Amino acid sequence: MTPYILHVGIIIILFSILSLSLNMAVGMAGLVSLGHAAFFGIGAYASGLMMLEGLPFIVCLLLSGIITSLFGLLLAIPSLRVKDDYLAIVTLGFGIITVIVLMNMGITGGPDGLTGIPQASVFGFDITSKPVYLVFCVSILAVMVLTTSRLKASKVGRAWAAIRDNDTVAMFMGINIYYYKILCMVISSFWAGIAGSLYAHYTGYINPMTFGMQTSIMILAMVVLGGIGSIPGSIIGAAALVILPELLRGLEANQGIFYGALLVAMMVLRPQGIMGRMKVTDIFARGGS
């Protein structure tokens, strides 16, 4: 396999982790987030900074997931007071603030970002070569898929589905909706942080702009395209939206037009996404309910 294909493969896996983590919130529990890339960024910066301090990669990877989930917790607590469209606005604000903070803090390197992030090794084994790193990322995605599908098929998944459907009625089932919403945000942001760490050590260089609105929307598009609430859909959606621009590269200036047109056509023809059961409008724009 050429390095180019391996590179695209690694990016697909990283975005699969991101879109599945967002789908956990949006698709499984109905918690709309427009700032998911911020968690991606927090994980990347946390990991990069710790790695520059000389901590081993595997420690940085785990810690960046945990640190990011703490931010998820911090965002979840006040956000519980709002839902639907209002939650979307809160997370949008969170995404914007995170980029501004990263842009202006000394320790994060300001707009220049962090450079020279040491590359990854696990217990002395160098995993920086592309094929090895791809295998490493795939195995992390596999762990995520396994744990997520088990959660989905357990009382946790049922509680999330009940909350997504109608959180007031969910309470009458004895479901502590605050606990389950916080839990969802914490696990979702944990995985986004892991993706951030994997990304930081892959590129060796990060800057705030990577983690802004555009990336948040991109991840959300992957979720919607792949299928809201669907685990395989999250991966298919990520793969499609990473590969598509690569295929359209030959169109140069017209690339954006075709990319946009394809997305619009997809949503018109199949509003529930490639693998999903629910339509976008089941989660978004429920207005007033």
Add this chain to the structure above:
Amino acid sequence: MGVILKVESVHKSFMGVSALKGVDLEVEEGQILGIIGPNGAGKTTLFNVITGLIRQDSGRIYLNGEDISGTPIYSRARLGMARTFQNLEIFKDMSVLENVMSGGHLHLDSGLLECILDSKRKRQEEEDLISRAMALLRLFGIEDKADQDAFTLSYGEQRKVEIARAIATRPRVLFLDEPASGMNPRETEELDSLIKRIKEDMQLTIVLIEHDMNLVMDMCEEVVVMFEGSVLTSGSPREVHRDQRVIDAYLGRDVV
């Protein structure tokens, strides 16, 4: 048999309009209590206050002697309250079986880690829950619809799903808000005997709001009549039926 539910001078107003004006109510354990009254009498508001959906302005509510006036809904469910809604509130994105299973949430003990690790206890609990939920669906005669999307069922069947889901929480007191609405006479009759049977089997206390007088007369041991936000009178269905004040309340004459 003591008092299982006690409501003490509950007041509630919405933007200056009094919906409940000092309601007192006592429900004996094991009883089927009917709440009737003309539209706008405050029946559903009273249900909403008792089950925690809305907060009363003043007054207290006791479940089995415990003050639950400020307890969140999910904790009241844990203490043994379950309800259905006047406007069906089933989970639309779930199958019929999943709807009923979600009612069993309270009684699953395995924690987060066990769910992730798919522990033996978790799998056992899920299996038990499925068979309990199926048993309930059988009881309601809709077990063949278990895997269908809940919203595809007929109105009457959706009501049954909602009641089965409420029973799956294993309540001590079950609140039914117009259980027979939208049902045809045959379904209503079925429901009547079903509710009585469930009440005996599960030693439930049932409080229900109903407009179908035949159902109320046949099923309830005691009837409370509400009118304009207060309790007008209460007694056996027979007594209430003959009460001139009740007739006046319904027909809109001045209440003496």
